[in-house]
Amino acid sequence: MQFVRSTPMVCSLIAAATTVVASGAHARAQNSQRAPTAIVAGRYVAPDGTIGPKRIITLSNGKIAAILPDAKIADDAKIAYYNDAVVCPGLIDVRSSMGAYGNTVESAFSVDPGVSVIDSFVPDHRDFRLAVESGITAALIAPAPANLVAGSCAVVKTGGKTSARAGSVLRDDGPLVFGFGPATWKYDREPTSRIGAMAMLRSTLADSRGSSQHPQHAKLQAIASGKLDAMLFCNDAMDVGAALRSVGKLAANVSIVHTSDVHDLAEEVAGSKAMMIVGPYSFSMTQRTLSTAGVLSGAGVDVALAGRMPIEGGHALRQTASLAVRYGMDPAKARLAITLNAAKAAGVSNRIGAIRPGMDADLVIFSGDPLRLDSRVLAVYIDGIRVYSADEQQTALAGGQR
Amino acid sequence: MHLLAMKTRHFTFSMAGGLLRRRYVRLFAIAFFVALHVAPAHGQLLERATVITDARIMTGSGLVIEKGSIIIKGGKIEAVGATAKAPFLSKKVAGAGKTVTPGLIDVWSTLGRTGGASDGKATSRAQDGFDRYARNDFREALRHGVTTIYIGADGGAGINGTAAIIQLAPGAGKSAGIVREKDAALCVNFGSDRSPIARIKTFAAIRKQFQSAIDYRESLEDYDEDLKEYVKKLEELRNKEDGDKKGDESPKDEKSTDDKTPAPDPGDDEKEDGDKEEEKEDGDGKHTSLRSFFAPGSEKTPLAEDGSDDDKQGDSGKDGDNNGDEKKDEDELKKPAKPAFDAVSHVILKSIDHEFPVRIEAHRSDGILNALALADEFNLDIVIEGATEAYLVADALATSEVPVVLGQVGRTAVFEDTEFRRHTTRNAELLTSAGVRWMIGSGGHDPTAARFIAFNSQLATSNGYKKSFNGSTQYAWLYKLTGDASRFLSMSRRIGRIEQGMEADLVIWSGDPGDPSSIVERVFVGGKLAYLAPQLSEGGS
Numbered sequence: 001m002q003f004v005r006s007t008p009m010v011c012s013l014i015a016a017a018t019t020v021v022a023s024g025a026h027a028r029a030q031n032s033q034r035a036p037t038a039i040v041a042g043r044y045v046a047p048d049g050t051i052g053p054k055r056i057i058t059l060s061n062g063k064i065a066a067i068l069p070d071a072k073i074a075d076d077a078k079i080a081y082y083n084d085a086v087v088c089p090g091l092i093d094v095r096s097s098m099g100a101y102g103n104t105v106e107s108a109f110s111v112d113p114g115v116s117v118i119d120s121f122v123p124d125h126r127d128f129r130l131a132v133e134s135g136i137t138a139a140l141i142a143p144a145p146a147n148l149v150a151g152s153c154a155v156v157k158t159g160g161k162t163s164a165r166a167g168s169v170l171r172d173d174g175p176l177v178f179g180f181g182p183a184t185w186k187y188d189r190e191p192t193s194r195i196g197a198m199a200m201l202r203s204t205l206a207d208s209r210g211s212s213q214h215p216q217h218a219k220l221q222a223i224a225s226g227k228l229d230a231m232l233f234c235n236d237a238m239d240v241g242a243a244l245r246s247v248g249k250l251a252a253n254v255s256i257v258h259t260s261d262v263h264d265l266a267e268e269v270a271g272s273k274a275m276m277i278v279g280p281y282s283f284s285m286t287q288r289t290l291s292t293a294g295v296l297s298g299a300g301v302d303v304a305l306a307g308r309m310p311i312e313g314g315h316a317l318r319q320t321a322s323l324a325v326r327y328g329m330d331p332a333k334a335r336l337a338i339t340l341n342a343a344k345a346a347g348v349s350n351r352i353g354a355i356r357p358g359m360d361a362d363l364v365i366f367s368g369d370p371l372r373l374d375s376r377v378l379a380v381y382i383d384g385i386r387v388y389s390a391d392e393q394q395t396a397l398a399g400g401q402r
Numbered sequence: 403m404h405l406l407a408m409k410t411r412h413f414t415f416s417m418a419g420g421l422l423r424r425r426y427v428r429l430f431a432i433a434f435f436v437a438l439h440v441a442p443a444h445g446q447l448l449e450r451a452t453v454i455t456d457a458r459i460m461t462g463s464g465l466v467i468e469k470g471s472i473i474i475k476g477g478k479i480e481a482v483g484a485t486a487k488a489p490f491l492s493k494k495v496a497g498a499g500k501t502v503t504p505g506l507i508d509v510w511s512t513l514g515r516t517g518g519a520s521d522g523k524a525t526s527r528a529q530d531g532f533d534r535y536a537r538n539d540f541r542e543a544l545r546h547g548v549t550t551i552y553i554g555a556d557g558g559a560g561i562n563g564t565a566a567i568i569q570l571a572p573g574a575g576k577s578a579g580i581v582r583e584k585d586a587a588l589c590v591n592f593g594s595d596r597s598p599i600a601r602i603k604t605f606a607a608i609r610k611q612f613q614s615a616i617d618y619r620e621s622l623e624d625y626d627e628d629l630k631e632y633v634k635k636l637e638e639l640r641n642k643e644d645g646d647k648k649g650d651e652s653p654k655d656e657k658s659t660d661d662k663t664p665a666p667d668p669g670d671d672e673k674e675d676g677d678k679e680e681e682k683e684d685g686d687g688k689h690t691s692l693r694s695f696f697a698p699g700s701e702k703t704p705l706a707e708d709g710s711d712d713d714k715q716g717d718s719g720k721d722g723d724n725n726g727d728e729k730k731d732e733d734e735l736k737k738p739a740k741p742a743f744d745a746v747s748h749v750i751l752k753s754i755d756h757e758f759p760v761r762i763e764a765h766r767s768d769g770i771l772n773a774l775a776l777a778d779e780f781n782l783d784i785v786i787e788g789a790t791e792a793y794l795v796a797d798a799l800a801t802s803e804v805p806v807v808l809g810q811v812g813r814t815a816v817f818e819d820t821e822f823r824r825h826t827t828r829n830a831e832l833l834t835s836a837g838v839r840w841m842i843g844s845g846g847h848d849p850t851a852a853r854f855i856a857f858n859s860q861l862a863t864s865n866g867y868k869k870s871f872n873g874s875t876q877y878a879w880l881y882k883l884t885g886d887a888s889r890f891l892s893m894s895r896r897i898g899r900i901e902q903g904m905e906a907d908l909v910i911w912s913g914d915p916g917d918p919s920s921i922v923e924r925v926f927v928g929g930k931l932a933y934l935a936p937q938l939s940e941g942g943s
Contacts, residue, residue, distance in 0.1 A: 283810065283844070283851035283858070287542070315812040315827055315861055322857060325918040326546075373860035374879050374916050 034386045035059075036080040038073070039363065041087035047340065047354040049332030051086060051369060059361045062383035066357050080386075085378055088335075088370045089354050090137025090362030092342035093317050094277055095257060095306030098139045099125040099156060099167045105144040106151075110189055111204050113219040115151025117143045118172040127310040128167045131158040132388045134314025135364040135377045136307070138170060140346040145179035145233030145257070148191060148201055152176055152219065153231060155346045157362070159380075159387040171348055175255065176219050176228055180243050181235030194242075201246055229253040229347045231277075237265050244272050255304065255345040261292050266299035275345045278337075279306040279320040287327070293320075293337070294328030303333065304341040315373075322373050331371055338370075451475040452929070453488040454910065457497025460877065462504035462884030462899040472502060474906040477929035482900055495910065495924065503880060503915055504900055505549025505907030505927060506855055507887035510787060510807045510843025513543055513551050513852035514568070514579060524611070524749040526563030528555040529584050534577040539849060540570050544925045544933035546853040547909040550888075550897055552586060554761060554787070556846055559593025559604040561611055564749065565761065567891055569907070571927040580928070586891065587761040587785070588753040592772065594765040594788070594821035605772050612780045615750035621741040628738035635735055759783040761807070763846065765790040765821035774802050787846065790822050793829045796836030805890070806838060809845025811861040830862040841890050842882055859883050860916060880915060905929070 038058045044067075046052040054070040073079065097104065101122045106112045121141070131139065137158055143151040153174030160168035184197055191197035208220035222228035230251035232243040240262055248254050255275040262269070262276070269276055278293045297303045305324060307317025321334045329337075343353025352360050361384035368375035380388035452474040459467040459482065471488065473480040481487075488494065516533040532553060543551075549570050555563030567583040593604045753760045762773040765788045777784040786792065789806035790813075792799060799806065813825050826832075833840045842859045844851040851858070859879035888898025896905050906929040913920035925933035 283812075283854040284848050285850075313812050313825075313827060319812055319857065319861070322918040323854075326921075331919050367864075369917070371918055372916050373857050373918075374864045374877075376864045 035384055036386075037076070037078040038080070039087060039365075039381070040073075040079060040081045040083060041365075042083045042085050044087040044355055045089060045335055045339070045370065047356055049334075049336040049340075051335075054083075055087075057087065057355060057361075057363070059384045062361055062385070064355060064357055064359050064361050067355060080379075082365045082378065084367070086366045086368055086370065086375070087355065088135070088364045088366055089339040089359075090352060090364050090380070090382065091135045091307075091317055091338050091370070092346065092353060093131070093136050093139040093307040093309050094255075094304050094342040094345050095279070096139035096141050096309050097144075097311065098127045098131060098141055098158070098309050099123065100141045101125070103144070104142075104151075105146045107146075107186075108189065110148045110184065110186070110191060110200070111216075112147055112151050113149050113176060114216050115143055116154070116172060117141050117151060118154040118169060121154065121156065121167070121169065123167050125167065128158040130314045131309055132380050132382075133377060134309075134317070135366065135370070135380060136309065136314060136317060137362040137364065137380060137382050138343075138346075138348070138352055139167075139309065140174060140342070142174075142177050142231060142233075145177055146183045147179055148184050148197060149204065149220070150177040150179050150233075153346070155348050157382055159382045160385075170351065171346070174229070174347055175231040175253070175345075176223060176251075178230055178232045178243070178247050180232060180239035183233075183235065194238075198242060198246065205247075205250070223247065223251050226250060226252050229255075231255050231257060231345070232274075233257045234259070236260055237262050240265050241268065244268065244274060248272055248274055253344070253347065257306070261289050263288065263292060263295050266296050266301060269296065270300040275302045275304055275341060277304045277306050277345060278324070280308045280312050280316040281305075281320040281323040282312075282316075285323075290323055291327040293324035293334075294330075297329055297333045297337075302341055302344070303329075303337050304345045305334070305337040306342075307338075318370060318373060322371055325371055331369075334371055449475065451480065451489045451492040452495065452926075453486075453492045454495045454497040454502055454908070455488065457910070458501045459900055460501060460503045460880060460915070461901065462881070462888075463901070464881060464885070471497070472900060472906075472908065474908070474926060474929045477906055479900060479902055479904050479906050479908075481902055497910065499913075500923065501911045501913065501915055501920075502900065503547065503909050503911065504884040504898055504904075505909055505925065506547045506883040507550040507552075507891065507893075507898060508543075508548055508843050508852045508855045508883075509552050509841045509887050509890060510809060510846055511551035511553050511852045512556070512844070512846055512849045513539060513548075513553065515553050515556070515849060522557050522560050522562060524561045524563060524588060524746045526555050526557075527566065527584055528553045528563060528589070529566035529568070529581045531555075532566060532568060532579060532581070534573060534579045537576065537578060539852075540578045541933065542850070543853045544570060544927075545922055545935075546856060547911070547915070547922050547925065548852055548855060549907045549909070549925060549927050549932070550582070550893075551852060552843070552891060554587070554763075554846055555589040557589075557591065559591050559596065559600070561608060561746075561750070562589045562591060564758070565589050567893065569897070569905075569927060570932065572930055572932055578932075582893065582896075583891075585749075585752070585758055587759050588749065590760055590762045592762060592764040592769040594763075594769045594790075598768075601769065605769075605776075609776060609779070611746070612750060612754070612776070612782075615744075615747035615754065616780070618741065618744050618747040619751055625738055625740055632735065632737055639735065753782060754780055756783050759785050761785045761787050763787040766824075767791040767794045769821075770795050771798060774798055774804060777802065777804065788821075789840075790829070791824050792838065792840075793826065793832035793836075794824070796833055796838050799833070800837040803839075805841065806833065807841045807843055808862060809843060809847070810851060811842070811858055813845075827861060841887060855883055856880075856915065857918075877916065 036059065038056055041055050041057055043051050043053060044055050056068040056073060058065040099122050100117055100120045102120055104117055104120050106115055138155060139158060140153050140155050142153045154169060155171040155174050156167045156169050158167055185192050191200045205220060205224050208217040209224055219228060223230055228251060230247050232247060232254065234240045234243050234256060240256055240258055243256060255277050257277040276296050281290055293303050293305060305320045307320060309316065317338055321338050325331050325334045340349060340353035343349040352362050361381055363381040364377060365379040366375045367378055376390065378390050379386055454472045456469055456471065459470050459472065467484060470482065470484040471486040472482045473486055473488065514533045514536045515531050552565060552567050554565040564585040565587040566581055567586045568579045569582050570578055571580045572578055573580060590608060593601055752758060760782045762784055764770045764773050764786055770786055770789060770792060773784055773786055784804055786804060786806040788809055792806045808830060811827050813822055830840055842862050844855050844858060859882050863878040863882065884898045888894045897907050906926050908926040909922055910924040911920045912923050921935055923935045923938055924931060
């Protein structure tokens with residue numbers, strides 16, 4: 001993994017000073033609380049996943065401007081103080097169907113590269129409010145992987161400038177989803193078997209290399225020529241092997257979504273540079289399943305953890321990370337797995353997933369380490385705007401709303 | 403022991419044989435004898451204590467001892483604190499850098515439960531469905547610090563039986579689990595998942611069972627009165643007859659055939675019976691007048707077969723004899739018929755007499771309100787289990803001071819048509835602010851979830867749980883699973899806290915127990931090492 005080095009301290013200090021002065025002049029008094037110019041973080045989740053010391057995070061135009069070491073700064077109404085808290089990049093649920101309305105699979109054809117899940121997107125969906133309360137600021141929504149080529153993913157934010165309750169689209173041309181395993185075999189259309197599926201996939205990719213101008217083929221051409229990311233949904237270890245040997249060799253960035261255990265393939269996956277998406281973890285799972293994330297990341301595989309909201313609740317993402325750590329995953333890697341690695345799998349790591357200058361100011365204020373389930377979400381910022389505050393939310397539910 | 407002493411004597415006889423020697427041997431034998439007798443007590447004195455040294459101790463009552471020792475002896479905590487000194491020759495467990503907490507208590511569990519659902523009778527006992535050989539499951543639970551579980555008698559809608567409290571101590575052979583309480587609560591399910599009409603029917607049926615238990619008691623009391631009246635009249639008659647002619651044998655005959663019939667002073671007889679009952683079943687003496695009329699079989703546990711069969715036989719015998727006597731001697735006087743023994747009502751009456759609470763699984767607000775009405779009508783101590791929509795009726799719960807037990811906080815809410823459709827992870831938070839007492843367990847549906855009650859409690863308390871644990875809200879989750887849980891289960895004198903005299907159910911964590919990267923290194927249950935982390939056993943520590 002590579003990280004952009006943080007801006008030298010001196011530059012950031014100057015930049016911060018200008019930011020504070022410039023935006024201070026323009027900000028309206030009533031907005032100052034919701035859109036601060038700086039956030040004082042007691043501790044913060046650093047880009048390497050570890051928990052770093054006190055920092056001042058300055059914000060500008062919805063982006064992170066600078067990360068300054070602890071220094072005396074002028075007391076200002078436009079600065080949000082979280083001296084006892086841990087500031088974390090907004091959590092990303094990399095396997096979600098949040099805001100996707102209706103059936104996201106085209107059942108007549110098994111090869112649908114033209115499908116785009118964004119067409120089913122409903123911005124004003126209550127899932128987003130629950131997500132924000134849980135510290136999830138972005139989600140990758142994928143078409144249901146019940147087809148050989150199921151369509152394109154989208155990446156959405158769970159809130160934004162327009163409304164605190166509505167999602168906004170970050171990217172509508174996300175990775176192309178390929179389905180492997182029994183879910184794609186149907187009796188009423190091809191493929192009907194594992195070997196049939198693999199044969200069909202090979203011929204589909206070969207066909208797309210030709211001179212066809214059909215829009216259906218454009219995305220497959222991009223995959224075959226290594227210009228598009230692919231997300232491969234697998235059912236068991238056998239599917240993972242097949243996925244790596246077919247699309248896995250071609251696509252630009254590959255992530256593998258795997259629903260059961262894959263211990264025995266750890267080395268093979270590590271050699272392929274593919275990102276593994278593991279989870280969600282529940283209290284009912286076996287020791288072997290729960291230790292998958294730890295085993296994979298221990299073998300050098302980049303792991304992203306998924307919460308699968310709204311099939312699971314908003315808690316599931318952090319619960320998955322917590323359980324993964326209890327079953328052997330390194331805590332820093334677990335923090336990356338629900339932030340930066342998830343952003344990488346979604347192809348948006350240039351925008352979100354880490355607290356670095358230039359990144360979107362999507363920040364979650366936790367009362368403690370986000371991996372600890374007794375830590376609480378105190379506030380959530382998306383694009384530099386506070387979209388959730390625990391204090392304000394305290395009694396909102398008392399009326400009986402969910 | 404006598405045999406042993408004799409043998410010794412014989413042996414020495416053959417060696418030598420003088421009188422002096424014989425006396426010597428006798429002395430030796432006596433010494434040997436005395437030694438044998440003293441041995442058990444002596445062994446206890448010499449039993450090596452286990453000492454956990456220099457650990458951070460979270461006592462389970464809110465207190466944190468930053469650096470202290472715990473001395474375990476005879477299955478109990480002998481001393482705890484910064485100044486506790488290790489006795490001579492004690493086994494030491496290095497606790498520096500580690501945290502010790504009480505064993506966690508799952509107040510709503512299904513761990514080790516087998517044999518399917520209850521048959522829907524109050525006389526069913528959850529302990530009978532507990533599989534004490536489910537060692538892998540117990541090991542997983544111990545691995546996450548769980549040492550005590552409450553398992554309910556689960557079944558369909560209705561009254562399902564009594565719950566058990568089980569300590570996951572190593573048992574005989576390869577078993578585990580010691581039943582600490584066989585009747586911890588009466589388990590009732592309101593069947594929230596069913597249609598409104600089915601639910602109303604269920605509620606009516608449950609209500610009827612409580613009512614019939616009360617009617618049963620009244621009929622026993624009536625019988626009591628009638629019998630007294632009968633005895634009184636019989637006495638009068640006898641006195642009258644005695645006046646007429648002495649030496650009539652008939653009352654004597656009757657006494658020999660039935661020990662429950664008139665003695666010269668029936669009041670005294672009853673009292674004695676009652677006393678015997680009280681001696682046999684401690685804390686059971688609340689309705690001795692009722693119990694005193696049971697056939698001998700009912701003095702055992704009120705299992706349906708035992709009690710009712712014995713009783714029926716007794717009754718039929720009585721009826722036959724009495725009828726004969728009456729026809730012969732007293733035309734007007736008729737012995738009152740004893741009501742048939744009703745084992746189910748006896749269990750229900752115990753809950754009405756507050757011997758144990760009634761746990762009602764209800765998820766929807768209507769079911770919870772029904773439960774409150776039931777509690778009000780029969781003056782019951784109830785606990786609402788599940789309580790998915792408790793936050794909607796929090797004020798009613800607070801007013802009636804009814805506690806709730808919550809299950810999995812992270813339940814998915816996606817299925818719109820179930821009783822969980824209004825589930826929110828903030829239930830606990832809203833109940834707290836309304837002043838409702840809540841507890842948290844693993845939920846009554848997933849045996850494997852018991853191991854994760856710490857995570858579950860953290861999820862529940864993290865949402866702004868305001869009550870402090872040693873001044874910080876951070877360890878509220880731990881308090882809920884230790885000190886508070888044992889109090890809730892009426893076990894607070896035995897478990898749930900690290901204090902002198904409490905049972906040594908202790909968990910040694912490698913670091914902070916709330917940090918998922920901490921592991922459980924050792925678990926003691928009842929002073930015995932019940933779990934040792936594989937990492938430690940490989941290293942040979």
